[in-house]
Amino acid sequence: MAQSLPSPVTARIPPAIEHPAERMRAALDAARAGSPTQADAEVLFAARGADLDELLEVASRMRDEGLERRGTPGVITYSKKVFIPVTKLCRDRCHYCIFVETPGGLARNHEPTYLSREEILDIAREGAALGCKEALFTLGDRPEDRWKQARAWLDEHGYASTIDYLRDMAQAVLEETGLLPHMNPGVMSWAELQTLRPVAPSMGMMLETTATRLWSEKGGVHYGSPDKDPALRLRVIDDAGRSRVPFTTGVLLGIGETDAERAEALFEIRRSHETFGHVQETIVQNFRAKPRTAMQNEADLALQEYIAAVAVARVVMGPDATIQAPPNLTDQQELDLLVRAGIDDWGGVSPLTPDHVNPERPWPHLDDLATLTRSTGYELRERLTAHPQYLTERDEWIDPRVWEHVDALVDPETHLADESASVVGRPWSPSPAVAARTTPRSHAASTHVDPAVRDALDAVAQAGPELDDAGFVALLSARGEQLDELSALADARRRTAVGDAISVVVNRNLDTGAVIRDPRLLESLTAEAVELGASEVCLQGPVPADAPAESYLEIPRRIKAVAPDLHLHAFRPAEVLDASRRLGLSLDETVAALRDAGVDTMPGTGARILDDDVRSLLGGGAETTVEQWVASITAAHRAGVRTTSTMVFGHVETLAQRVAHLRMLASIQDRTGGFTEFIPMPYVPWEALPAVAARVPDGPSTDDERALHAVARLMLAGRIDHVQAAWTKLGTATAQRVLVGGADDLGGVLLDGDVDPLAGAEAHRQLTLEHVSRLAAELGRPVRLRRTDYSDALAPTGRAVGTEAA
Numbered sequence: 001m002a003q004s005l006p007s008p009v010t011a012r013i014p015p016a017i018e019h020p021a022e023r024m025r026a027a028l029d030a031a032r033a034g035s036p037t038q039a040d041a042e043v044l045f046a047a048r049g050a051d052l053d054e055l056l057e058v059a060s061r062m063r064d065e066g067l068e069r070r071g072t073p074g075v076i077t078y079s080k081k082v083f084i085p086v087t088k089l090c091r092d093r094c095h096y097c098i099f100v101e102t103p104g105g106l107a108r109n110h111e112p113t114y115l116s117r118e119e120i121l122d123i124a125r126e127g128a129a130l131g132c133k134e135a136l137f138t139l140g141d142r143p144e145d146r147w148k149q150a151r152a153w154l155d156e157h158g159y160a161s162t163i164d165y166l167r168d169m170a171q172a173v174l175e176e177t178g179l180l181p182h183m184n185p186g187v188m189s190w191a192e193l194q195t196l197r198p199v200a201p202s203m204g205m206m207l208e209t210t211a212t213r214l215w216s217e218k219g220g221v222h223y224g225s226p227d228k229d230p231a232l233r234l235r236v237i238d239d240a241g242r243s244r245v246p247f248t249t250g251v252l253l254g255i256g257e258t259d260a261e262r263a264e265a266l267f268e269i270r271r272s273h274e275t276f277g278h279v280q281e282t283i284v285q286n287f288r289a290k291p292r293t294a295m296q297n298e299a300d301l302a303l304q305e306y307i308a309a310v311a312v313a314r315v316v317m318g319p320d321a322t323i324q325a326p327p328n329l330t331d332q333q334e335l336d337l338l339v340r341a342g343i344d345d346w347g348g349v350s351p352l353t354p355d356h357v358n359p360e361r362p363w364p365h366l367d368d369l370a371t372l373t374r375s376t377g378y379e380l381r382e383r384l385t386a387h388p389q390y391l392t393e394r395d396e397w398i399d400p401r402v403w404e405h406v407d408a409l410v411d412p413e414t415h416l417a418d419e420s421a422s423v424v425g426r427p428w429s430p431s432p433a434v435a436a437r438t439t440p441r442s443h444a445a446s447t448h449v450d451p452a453v454r455d456a457l458d459a460v461a462q463a464g465p466e467l468d469d470a471g472f473v474a475l476l477s478a479r480g481e482q483l484d485e486l487s488a489l490a491d492a493r494r495r496t497a498v499g500d501a502i503s504v505v506v507n508r509n510l511d512t513g514a515v516i517r518d519p520r521l522l523e524s525l526t527a528e529a530v531e532l533g534a535s536e537v538c539l540q541g542p543v544p545a546d547a548p549a550e551s552y553l554e555i556p557r558r559i560k561a562v563a564p565d566l567h568l569h570a571f572r573p574a575e576v577l578d579a580s581r582r583l584g585l586s587l588d589e590t591v592a593a594l595r596d597a598g599v600d601t602m603p604g605t606g607a608r609i610l611d612d613d614v615r616s617l618l619g620g621g622a623e624t625t626v627e628q629w630v631a632s633i634t635a636a637h638r639a640g641v642r643t644t645s646t647m648v649f650g651h652v653e654t655l656a657q658r659v660a661h662l663r664m665l666a667s668i669q670d671r672t673g674g675f676t677e678f679i680p681m682p683y684v685p686w687e688a689l690p691a692v693a694a695r696v697p698d699g700p701s702t703d704d705e706r707a708l709h710a711v712a713r714l715m716l717a718g719r720i721d722h723v724q725a726a727w728t729k730l731g732t733a734t735a736q737r738v739l740v741g742g743a744d745d746l747g748g749v750l751l752d753g754d755v756d757p758l759a760g761a762e763a764h765r766q767l768t769l770e771h772v773s774r775l776a777a778e779l780g781r782p783v784r785l786r787r788t789d790y791s792d793a794l795a796p797t798g799r800a801v802g803t804e805a806a
Helices: 021-032 038-044 049-070 103-108 117-129 148-156 162-176 190-199 230-242 259-276 303-317 332-340 366-375 400-407 432-438 443-447 451-461 469-476 480-498 519-531 551-562 573-583 587-597 612-621 626-638 655-672 690-695 702-715 732-739 769-778
Strands: 075-087 134-139 180-184 202-204 247-253 279-286 345-349 379-383 502-505 507-511 536-540 567-570 642-649 675-682 745-748 783-785
Touching: 021 038, 021 049, 038 259, 038 303, 049 303, 049 332, 075 117, 075 162, 075 366, 117 134, 117 162, 134 162, 148 162, 162 180, 162 190, 180 400, 190 202, 190 230, 190 400, 190 732, 190 769, 230 247, 230 259, 247 259, 247 303, 259 279, 259 303, 279 303, 279 345, 303 332, 332 366, 345 366, 366 379, 400 432, 400 732, 432 732, 451 469, 451 480, 469 655, 469 702, 480 702, 502 769, 507 519, 507 745, 519 551, 536 551, 551 567, 551 573, 551 587, 573 587, 573 626, 587 626, 612 690, 626 642, 626 655, 642 655, 642 702, 655 675, 655 702, 675 702, 702 732, 732 769, 769 783
Parallel strands: 075 134, 075 345, 075 379, 134 180, 180 202, 202 247, 247 279, 502 745, 502 783, 507 536, 536 567, 642 675
Antiparallel strands: none
């Protein structure tokens, strides 16, 4: 049998460590118990002979347990797809890649810089005719950053970036062919993930390895490839989770990494998935040498080494994970070993297009793959780009603009592919709100009428007396068509109060702790913000306990010395209270001192829910009592320093406590008039303290978010005119939905800049003004640049606002 062959060791792979038998025994026991550590995984990569057989048995059992839980026992899946090589240009220089070409190489081969729209659609149409349901967009990373020919092509065709071109092409594929796009463009920023999410039910990017030395050291396979920095790729994987994108990732084995680095990579993928729940499949890919590459003379990853690695991936990721192995990278007579190793998915297989990354390895015929899978005791079933568990929770994971396209191809019972479905183009709506309203809901969701909600909606529509608390509590529970009606009523109030413009401020966040010990960094960040067109800088976080209390005043003075006209938004109630204690001043004296030092407005964050019982349940994250928060806010208002008002909702509070919070804000505004806006922020578990996240693992639903924004507009009408869509918490798709349901503002773009992007809170999450304009245009609304006090701001000049670092 092939599994008894020895595993060769090549010069590029450090020798495997000979683990004592008792250490291997302990690692196998941990795997069998479902609790392997990273050190255990490192040992298990070396399993051979009887140890390997036992590891395969553990992995198989674990896979079968997961399939039973999913309701698909005995099923191994695949996706029937076409591969669309949008461009073969890339700014990276990976030593094993045969896909990438130079402009000269493309010219010699008579290949285009980018495939044209019609070339892309021709491939997609042929695939649809063959019953394919997925269009995998594959390409090099950011070719315009390296090749002037790519930049010139994009300019000639009116695209700011390759990502912008991908979005348009994905929309065309949806509308013209019905295939579901799966985006695989390499490293993406948070905003770019948001840009592609409305046209792609899923995306992917291989982690490959966490071996930084293979990227940073000359001779490493990723040396000279800016997008192969493991830290950067891990950030992208995390950002996909934050963006609620069903995401495919995985490891590439045999490129020079050690067993320890292999284990580390798998545990990093597991960590990200445990945090965000978005890794829909983990690919375990074996290195295959390619001609015309720097690694053409290296040996392929040995079979037993690969099979052991697949099994280790299963025991690390657990029974509920999907483990994929490409069926064309292993000889067909050996594929049964991959099934024994615990895979439950073959990935994408195309009846039309080759594997452009591994062209020397043709896809198995689907009938042959089905026969082979059946011979191992499993049934081959087709799935869609997004795996079933994400389609069962489509409100959270799938953008409403592609719901109709997904629904046309999915089996409503299993959420696998409907293999008899017709693959035809369907309209794509630019507005998520319109798409959600026009996509059929379940009968129960669309027709259920809650009498209490009905009465409250009628009262609001008749513009009669203000609702009592019970009425607003009822509105917060609105769902289905009643929620749509509530959103429409709130949006009408918004239009009357502030008009149709969606406002946004060009701003930059600075982390107080990051800049306090380096005045030159603070000054350069401030100067850069002005250069980038910012009208506001926001300081976030307290002055560290070991820094002088006078720093609370010195930092604003330094900012104003560099940019006297730059608006300074700084120091939430917790920091004001800390400054008061450390400076030995009353609250009123503290706010006056901060104002005189240069603070223009203050953030009203830290409010959470203004109920001390709730705050005590949340533990140490609630820095102040309700009385302290109110005292700090009203002191600011007395001093003429206006503040925002906020709510973090969707954790342990009741609907009645949300209403009471809004009542308290309204009462404060009636007394002081000091609030500029209300910012509802959904609770985000992965941003919470670990103890809180463990107690409250899930945040609010999209319906909760829509209802809260609408009720806030109605309850605060005539008091606080502006309701913000907190896009960093909501994601841009949900932000758009609340912007047509009562909200009118997107907040700040959160410039990163180049001097030190990490010196700002929420680094690497920024919007360009072009992105803001697109979001607004999709809703048929104009954009208004504002200052912090909501007066009009001039458009930035000079360098493009929001220019993103690679």
